[in-house]
Amino acid sequence: MTMVANKIKKSHINVNADCSTCVSLGCSVLRNCSPECLQEVSAAKRCFVYVKGQRILMEGIESDGVYFINTGKVKIFKSDKDDKQLILRFAKSGEILGFCSIDERKEQPVSAVALDDTVICYLDNKDFMRIIRDNPELALGLLKFYNEELIEVENKSLKLARMNVPGKVADALMTMYDAYGSNGKNCTLNLMLSRQDIANLAGTTKEQVSKALSEFKLKGIVKTKGKQIDILNLNSLRSIAEI
């Protein structure tokens, strides 16, 4: 990322005028929508590039619309009063951000920040609400999505409450693996996070993450080189992360 790119703010771009041929349609809540519904979305949407590190949603602030990720990586988190973050999940291609109520204006419950340069399609709330009401299959898709999110966060709660630190760190690595996958025969995680962000995901401190990773390295479970993490023994990691 160059200094120049860092300074670009909400540059409006035209990714794909027609949502029905979008690369991220297949993994979106919109995938079961009718051609007419997608037509409506295509007409109402606007696309933006968010550079690495740029904020998309701010916890506590109302959002005027919803965001669909076209390409990129986004972390979704909450902060306590000392600004310590807890990363709740990662969003990827096709996922929706910023939808938090169908019938009332509401403060965003979470923050969202781009982890890579990310292309996003934006829809005004009033357009999206109308489209939802006109398209029952979209409401069902959203229901399914949020139901699954709820189950995931419930699992996360149990882990935060009952796991020890090595377990939490192992689980954080599994989450990174599940979210964006790995590359090559070394199983290099596609997501590179700082130790602080791994701690924010695991619910511990950066020092504890360092110590847990060192322990995993000794056991031959992972290999690290800076922010790059290779998973050498996925089963072992999974069993440490088991609850």
Next chain:
Amino acid sequence: MTMVANKIKKSHINVNADCSTCVSLGCSVLRNCSPECLQEVSAAKRCFVYVKGQRILMEGIESDGVYFINTGKVKIFKSDKDDKQLILRFAKSGEILGFCSIDERKEQPVSAVALDDTVICYLDNKDFMRIIRDNPELALGLLKFYNEELIEVENKSLKLARMNVPGKVADALMTMYDAYGSNGKNCTLNLMLSRQDIANLAGTTKEQVSKALSEFKLKGIVKTKGKQIDILNLNSLRSIAEI
């Protein structure tokens, strides 16, 4: 509760043949449904009494249908491999249990146990799925409900990750207060839980709960007599529970 009552299992009763006049309709996802929709539900539902301590849902087991609470109190929780529970929320009059997917059979992500004798209306999945598909306003109601649940569990995650034990216990008391309210000028919580269950709610141990409650008593924030808890200073408690 008598020994006799304890042995009653799924005794079928007839609470109210017509859902449109149900006492719990106003606080249910069904409240915005059309008369025709409620007619369908009325025809398909069956009602049961679950006695205090009786299990309604078992984590990991598929459920054949969904449950609406007519009257009573229910705890919803997950367990780790040592059977330590984390209470995720309480369900009350009008709330739905056991709905976890619209289009596929799925294991229950949570367990549910009656905390008082509880009257429940049951709907087979196939009936409920049909009713959802026929009534878009119901899908929207469910979407709103699960969206709010998600926000609550996200908040809970942050607290579990970042709060100290007194904060977690204060938050647990606030949750008990918010779920079922209080009675009288002494502000006696309507929900009476064992110290173990308060610990399961707070994400700590029963001994730590005892110690935190003793601390709160010294500060004049609460008064306890066995399982009965009076909140003497709600603002103080709320500020301890703040994150």
Next chain:
DNA sequence: TGAATAAAATGACATTTGTCAACTTTGCTT
């Protein structure tokens, strides 16, 4: 009502986790 039993409170102690400081490595800038 009064044993008997279960639950809660308390203190001592062990364990885990967080914090801080010093040092090492990495990666960026010139």
Next chain:
DNA sequence: AAGCAAAGTTGACAAATGTCATTTTATTCA
């Protein structure tokens, strides 16, 4: 490529929390 700043590692220590044993207080049932 060297130097600098930021990030990561490590160990010592402090603080918080969990565990266990004991005492005290509720609750149950005859």
